[in-house]
Amino acid sequence: MTQIQFNLDIDVLKESVMNSNIDAVVKSSIVLVLNExxxxxxxEHLQASAYERSPERRDYRNGYYERELLISIGKIKLRVPRTREGxxxxxIFERFSRVDQALTLSMLEMVVNGVSTRKVKNIVEQLCGESVSKSFVSSLTEKLDPVVNKWANRPLxxxxxxxxxxxxxxxKVREHNKVVPKAVYLMTAMDEEKKRQVIGLKIDHAESFEAWxxxxxxxxxxxxxxPKLIVSDAHxxxxxxxxxxxxxxxxxxxxxxxxxxxxxxLPKKGSSQVIADLRRIYQTISCEEARKFKDDLxxxxxxxxxxxxxIEILEDGFEESIQYLNEPKMYQRHLSSTNSLERLNQEIRRRERVIRIFPNTQSAFRLIGALLMENENLQLNRRYTLKP
Incomplete structure (x- = not known):
């Protein structure tokens, strides 16, 4: 292991201690140590100290250039040594880039979790003492693109x-200086062990046969x-x-x-028994029993x-609403509705209310995709019981 002896300018450090706050002291200390x-x-690279004559010398010094490094308490400016051959x-910058990466990931996480870019900008200024633009924060989210695209296109x-x-x-998405509605298509899947995952995400102009x-x-x-069965609404x-x-x-x-x-x-009053009879139909575990209770109603x-x-609506759509009863009993209550997707939609809506209008389709795909990746295991594997 390399042993390095530092020769720090204590006068510079002392001046920082006497005349600055603790952040300035820490910054000055870091600058001195990293420069040394x-x-x-x-x-070590040259295999020769300053002004040393040595047959092992590999190159010669060629001054310095300045480069900034963002750390947790702000930005510092370092003197980076150069050599003639270059x-x-x-x-240093690769090792300490994890600080910058941590800050970037924190900002991405805030954006994905529904914190507006304006709020993220203010938080960064409070934490680091650095002013960043909303466009800078927005550009950071583009780092999600390769991750989201890889997830969205994974083999099935x-x-x-x-x-x-x-x-x-x-x-709502901004397109050609106009705010237009866009349809977000979602597909989730459940395997034989009742584990669920999002397998499809697409954003298109409108919900239509061609788009589906x-x-x-x-x-x-x-x-x-x-698959054996697809559960959806009646579009x-x-x-x-x-x-x-x-x-x-x-x-x-x-x-x-x-x-x-x-x-x-149903009428506003006097329908309690009809509702009770209707719900009894969907509390059964076989198609035969469900049909019997429907006939009773x-x-x-x-x-x-x-x-x-x-009654017309019931008769027209009844058979298509009990197809889940043809599946094994252990799956039935998970297949009767799209409740899990509804819950996922609610989570997207909660984040969307912060953003309100997506700047473009790609940003919508990026942030919704990142949100789905984050919530996939947490939300979809829960069991929901939403009542009509």
Whole structure:
């Protein structure tokens, strides 16, 4: 191990102690130590001290240049030694770059967790005594691009997912100096051990059959195999895309959304028994039992003219809302609805409220992708019970 003896200018350090605050003292100490360290490293590289004549000398000194280094208490300016041939380099900046990286990662984490760039800018100024622009903070988030893109395009042929969940939500994005709505497409999957993960993210102009079909095609190109069951809402374009791209796959209409649609058509008063009968249908564990309870509901309430619209909705969508009952009992309550995706959407909404309008589509993809990566294990593996 190299032994280095430092010859520090104590007068400079003393002046800092007498006339400055503690941050200035620490900064001065670091500058003196690092400058001396680099000086000794140059001597080792040259294999000769200053003014020393030596047959082992490899090169000659060529002055210094100044370079700034950002540390936790602010920015310092160092004198970096040079050589004539220019082949001497110091590891100081690489070693201490972890401080800069830690600061960068902290800022990225704040942005991803919903802290506005203006607030991040203020926090950095408080911590480091350095003024940074909002555009600088925004540019730091671009460091997420390679990570998010690698995650979003990872191969899906290494594992089979029998159950998929699909949904879309809208965000606001600035495009050509206008604020326009954009559709965020999400696909999550559950494996046979009931572990879930986000497998697909896409941002498009609007929710449509063509966009859903393209989304599914991209997933298949990454190796996604046709699942047993896909759970989603009843968007017509989504249903058509499922039929077109996943031949032989059953479609489960989200039972929570379906029940809400029915309940919304019921009279405001006197519907408690109808609601109880409706919920009993989805508390069963077999299609036969669910059909029996549905027939009981129709028999008990079909003569009420105020329930006509609600009963029509029930009859039209009933079979598609009980497809989860064809699966093993251990999976059924996880397949009846898109509740887990709804919870994920809520988390995205919470962060979106801070940003309000994404500056462009790429920034939206970047931050939503980073958020999904962060929440994948924490949020999706929880069990949610949202009632209609």
């Amino acid at each position: 360290f680099m000086e000794k490293k140059r001597d 082949d001497f380099s110091t590891s 042929n290494v594992q089979y997912f029998p159950y998929l969940y699909a949904d879309a939500m809208y965000i 079909q393209g989304f599914f095609s991209d997933l298949k190109a990454r190796g996604l195999q046709s 017509a374009g989504l249903k058509k895309a499922i039929d077109r791209e996943f031949i032989g796959t059953s479609w489960q209409r989200c039972s929570v959304h379906f029940k809400r649609n029915i309940i919304n058509k 129709l028999m008990n309430h079909q003569d009420n003219p105020k329930l006509k619209k609600a």
